[in-house]
Amino acid sequence: MMFTLQRIPAFTSALFCRCSSKSFQRHCCRMLSKKVRVSDALSSKETGSNVRIQGWVRSVRPQKDNLFLHVNDGSSLQPLQVVTSSHLNTRDLTFGCAVDITGTLEKSPSKRQNVELHAQHIKVFGECNPVDFPFKIKERHSLEYVRQFPHLRCRTNAFSSLLRIRSEATTAIQSFFRDNGYVQIHTPVITSNDCEGAGELFQVEPAGHKNDSDDPNPHFFSVPAYLTVSGQLHLEVMAGAFSAVYTFGPTFRAENSQSRRHLAEFYMVEAEIAFTESLDDLMKVMEDLFKAATEHVLSSCAEDVELFHKYIAPGHRDQVDLMLKRKFNVISYTEAIDILKSSSQNFTFSTEAKHEKFLVKHCGNVPVFVINYPYELKPFYARDNHDQPNHTAAAVDLLVPGVGELCGGSLREERLELLSQRLAQAGLEDTYAWYLQLREFGSVPHGGFGMGFERYLQCILGLHNIKDVIPFARFSHSCLL
Numbered sequence: 001m002m003f004t005l006q007r008i009p010a011f012t013s014a015l016f017c018r019c020s021s022k023s024f025q026r027h028c029c030r031m032l033s034k035k036v037r038v039s040d041a042l043s044s045k046e047t048g049s050n051v052r053i054q055g056w057v058r059s060v061r062p063q064k065d066n067l068f069l070h071v072n073d074g075s076s077l078q079p080l081q082v083v084t085s086s087h088l089n090t091r092d093l094t095f096g097c098a099v100d101i102t103g104t105l106e107k108s109p110s111k112r113q114n115v116e117l118h119a120q121h122i123k124v125f126g127e128c129n130p131v132d133f134p135f136k137i138k139e140r141h142s143l144e145y146v147r148q149f150p151h152l153r154c155r156t157n158a159f160s161s162l163l164r165i166r167s168e169a170t171t172a173i174q175s176f177f178r179d180n181g182y183v184q185i186h187t188p189v190i191t192s193n194d195c196e197g198a199g200e201l202f203q204v205e206p207a208g209h210k211n212d213s214d215d216p217n218p219h220f221f222s223v224p225a226y227l228t229v230s231g232q233l234h235l236e237v238m239a240g241a242f243s244a245v246y247t248f249g250p251t252f253r254a255e256n257s258q259s260r261r262h263l264a265e266f267y268m269v270e271a272e273i274a275f276t277e278s279l280d281d282l283m284k285v286m287e288d289l290f291k292a293a294t295e296h297v298l299s300s301c302a303e304d305v306e307l308f309h310k311y312i313a314p315g316h317r318d319q320v321d322l323m324l325k326r327k328f329n330v331i332s333y334t335e336a337i338d339i340l341k342s343s344s345q346n347f348t349f350s351t352e353a354k355h356e357k358f359l360v361k362h363c364g365n366v367p368v369f370v371i372n373y374p375y376e377l378k379p380f381y382a383r384d385n386h387d388q389p390n391h392t393a394a395a396v397d398l399l400v401p402g403v404g405e406l407c408g409g410s411l412r413e414e415r416l417e418l419l420s421q422r423l424a425q426a427g428l429e430d431t432y433a434w435y436l437q438l439r440e441f442g443s444v445p446h447g448g449f450g451m452g453f454e455r456y457l458q459c460i461l462g463l464h465n466i467k468d469v470i471p472f473a474r475f476s477h478s479c480l481l
Contacts, residue, residue, distance in 0.1 A: 033050040033051055033052040033102045033103075034049065034050065034051050034052065035051070035052045035053070035054070036051045036052070036053060037053075037073055037075040037076075038053060038055060038071065038072055038073045038075050038076055038078075038079065038080045039075035039076035040075070041053060041080050041105060041115065041117065042076060042078055042080060042113055042114070042115065044105055044114075044115055045114075046105065047104075047105050047106050047107050047115060048104060048105070048106070049104065049105055050102070050103070050104055051102070051103065051104070051105055051117065052100070052101065052102045053071060053073065053080065053100075053101050053117065054073060054098075054099070054100050054101075054125075055071045055072050055073030055074070055080075055098070055099065056071065056072060056073070056096060056097070056098050056099070056155070057069055057070070057071055057093065057094065057095055057096060057097050057098075057099055057128075058070040058071065058072050058079045058095070058137075059079075059095060059137055060093060060094060060095055062086060062089050063086065064086065065085070065086055066083060066084070066085065066086055067083070067084050067085065067086050067088060067089045067093075068081065068082070068083055069081070069082040069084075069093075069099075069101075069119075070082070071099060071101065071117075072160075074154075074160055074164075076303070077157060077160070077161055077164075077303045077304055077307060078113065078303065080113075080115075080116070080117055081108065081110065081112075081113060081116040081117070082101055082103070082116065082117045082119050082122075083116055083117070083118055083119065084103070084118065084119035084120075084122065088119065088121075088122050090124065092124045092127045093122065093124055094127070094128055094129070094130050095128065095130045095133070095137045096128030096130060096133045096135075096155070097124050097125075097126060097127050097128040098124070098125040098126035098128075099122055099123065099124055099125060100122075100123040100125055101117065101119050101121070101122050101123075102119070102120055102121045103117045103118045103119035103120045103121070104117070104118050104120075105117055105118075106118050134148075134149050134152060135149075135152070135155060135156060140311075141156065143158065143312070143463075143465065143468050146158070146159060147465075147467060147468065147473075150472055150473065150479075150481060151481055154471075157307065158307060158308070158311075158312065159468075161301075161303075161304035161305075161307050161308070162304075162308075162457075162461075162468070162469060163471065164301055164304050165297055165301045165304050165305060165457070165461070166457060166469070166471075168296065168297050168300045168301050169293055169296075169297050169453075169456070169457065170248070170453075171296070172292065172293040172296035172297060172300075173248060173269055173289065173293050173453075174248070175296070176288070176289050176292045176293060177244075177246045177271070180244070180285075181243075181244055182244040182245060182246045182271065183238070183242045183244065183245050183246075184245070184246060184247065184248070185231070185234070185235060185238050185245050185246070185247050186247065186249070187228070187231030187234040187235060187247045187249065187270075188228065188231075188234065189227060189228050189249070189250065190204055190221075190225050190226070190227065190228070191225070191226060191227075191228045191234075192221070192223045192224065192225055192226065192431075193233055193431070193432070194226070194229060200229070200253050200254045200255050201226040201227070201229065201252075201254055202226060202227040202252050202254050202264075203224060203225070203226055204220075204225045204226060204227060205219070205220060205225075206220050227251075227252035228251055228252065229251055229252060229253060230251060230268065230270065230450060231247040231249065231251075231268070231270050232270055232272070232381075232448060232450065233381075233435060234247075235247060235270060235271070235272035235448060236272055236381075236412060236435075236438065236446070236448070237438065238272070239272040239273070239274045239444075239446050239448075240274075240438055240441075240442060240443070240444075242274070243273070243274045243275060244271070244272070244273050244274070245271070245272050246269065246270060246271040246272070247268075247269075247270050248267065248268070248269050248270075248453075249267065249268070250265055250266070250267055250268075251265075251266060251267070251268045252264060252265050253266075255476065256476045257475070257476055258475055258476050260464060260465040260466060260467065261353065261466055262466070262475060262476075263454065263466055263467070263470065263473060263474060263475055264474040264475050264476065265474040266452060266453070266454050266466075266470065267452075267453035267454065267470075268450050268451065268452060268453065269289075269450065269451040269453055269456075270448065270449070270450040270451075271285060271448050271449060271450075272446060272447070272448035273285065273446060273447060273448060274444050274445075274446045275444050275445065275446065276411070276445060276446060276447050277411065277445045278411075279371055279372075279394055279396050279411065279447070281447070282396060282409050282410075282411075282447050282448070282449055283328070283330065283369050283371075283396060283398075285449070286369075286398050286407050286409070286449055286451070287327075287328050287367075289451070290323075290367070290398075290406075290451075290456070291323075291324055293456070294320065294323075294324060294460050295324065297460065298320070305317075305460075305461070308461040308462060308463070309461075309462065312461075312462065312463065313461065313462025313463065316461070316462030319365065319401055319402075319462070320460055322365065322366065323366060323367055323400070323401070326364075326366045327366075328366060328367045328368060328369060328398070329363045329364075329366055329367070329368040329369065330368070330369045330371060331359075331363070331368060331369070331370055331371070332370070332371055332372050333370055333371065333372055333373045333374065333392065334372075334390065336355075336359055336370050339358075339359060339362055340355055340358065340359070343358065343362075345358060352404065352405070353404045356397075356399045356404030356405055357399075357401075357402070357403075357404055359399055360399050360400065360401050360404075361401075365401050366401075367398060367399065367400045367401070367406070368398075368399050369396055369397070369398055369399075370396065370397045370399060371394075371395070371396045372385060372387075372390075372392040372393070372394065372395070373392060373393055373395045373397075374390070374391070374392060374393070375391045375392055375393045376391075377393075378393040378395050378410065380413070380419070380422045380423055380426055380428065380432075381410070381412050381413055381419075381435075382394065382395050382410040382411070382412070382413065383410060383411035383412060383413045383414070383447075384413060384418055393410060394410055394411040394447075395408075395409070395410035395411075396408070396409050396410065396449070397409075398451075400455075400459045401459070402458065402459060402462065402464070403455050403458050403459045405455075406451060406452060406455050406456060406459060407449050407450065407451045407452075408449060408450055409447065409448055409449025409450065410447060410448075410449075411445070411446070411447035412446050412447055412448070414439060414443050414444065414445050414446065415439070416436065416439040416440060416443070419435075419436060419439060420436060423435075423436065454466050454469045454470050457469040
């Protein structure tokens with residue numbers, strides 16, 4: 001059987017073209033256009049290609065014959081310039097509105113960017129009244145003002161940059177541990193233990209729960225349950241089977257504080273290393289993690305980081321470069337106390353943050369490890385150094401410029417008899433019977449640390465308020481979305 005090809009008559013083709021509506025043509029245009037992100041469009045070297053972008057209008061500049069828009073979709077700090085005929089301008093095309101635009105990428109005559117989008121079709125998905133919108137097109141809003149609108153602040157340049165940096169920093173931390181052979185552990189959010197021993201816990205009960213005094217077990221679980229303050233003890237469980245583990249997730253503290261240093265919910269990076277008997281091992285991991293993550297962020301988010309270092313914390317880049325260049329200092333707790341006592345500065349009220357920042361400044365504004373704390377100041381799991389007369393624990397804190405304490409860690413007490421005595425003194429032997437049992441079956445010397453993720457971001461960006469480095473800040477008496 002043979003098939004023959006027949007040419008469609010010219011009049012038929014012309015009839016098709018005449019019958020095609022404008023909406024049908026626009027539909028075909030969108031179907032044939034490749035959807036791209038703004039960041040990809042800006043870096044594109046191919047001009048003349050049909051593309052489609054979707055995002056939010058950052059500026060509108062109408063002229064007699066042309067209309068200029070800046071559109072961003074969150075993929076970069078820089079928006080894409082859109083140029084089109086003024087007849088496509090409509091009343092609902094305003095600052096803040098959501099748009100779908102198709103057109104061709106062309107070489108831009110402007111030196112600010114290589115390409116611009118010559119739009120053939122603009123559709124407004126979501127209108128935005130610029131009068132009611134709390135952020136104004138030509139105003140630079142302070143972080144304090146933006147903080148009042150937690151549901152809208154991601155629309156601002158500064159906070160969208162922060163979120164991209166936060167995302168890349170997360171990637172960098174995960175990559176560091178993966179490349180160094182660590183196994184990630186998802187530690188529980190609901191737990192029965194108070195790892196920090198501070199008693200500042202959020203208790204968890206089912207909604208509508210009523211405490212019945214006649215019920216032999218009034219709790220949902222067999223014991224009172226709380227939101228976790230640390231994944232450390234669960235990581236210690238896993239360090240009995242893996243030589244190196246880590247977790248990265250939310251932790252909670254019920255501190256009744258609205259200060260710029262405190263959050264009720266924040267993220268912690270925690271690691272536990274088996275077969276280690278030296279604080280030097282822990283300090284090396286902390287320093288390597290800090291520097292590797294920071295170098296990744298600086299190279300991957302150069303424009304976003306520059307926004308903070310140029311407009312919000314001028315000159316802070318020099319501080320970051322110094323921290324990356326210099327080896328971190330190490331002093332003992334005793335030496336730290338001597339430095340503070342010999343200081344001419346008058347510490348008018350007792351605050352660890354002031355002491356910590358002073359020590360960092362004294363050490364040349366380079367991060368400093370403070371080691372070997374008094375034994376009675378540290379929790380039950382910190383290893384006893386058995387040194388006299390000071391009697392210290394093998395514990396370490398990493399202090400950094402502008403923030404104070406960034407990391408805290410210790411060698412863990414692996415000796416069953418000593419750990420049993422410490423728990424018995426605190427009346428916790430029954431509560432942590434399972435923890436003692438870890439020392440009975442193949443226990444090894446081990447240690448670990450935790451790093452506050454939000455404090456890390458504050459340190460590298462130069463931000464003073466911790467509420468400015470987390471997507472949704474939770475603190476005492478704050479509104480919840």
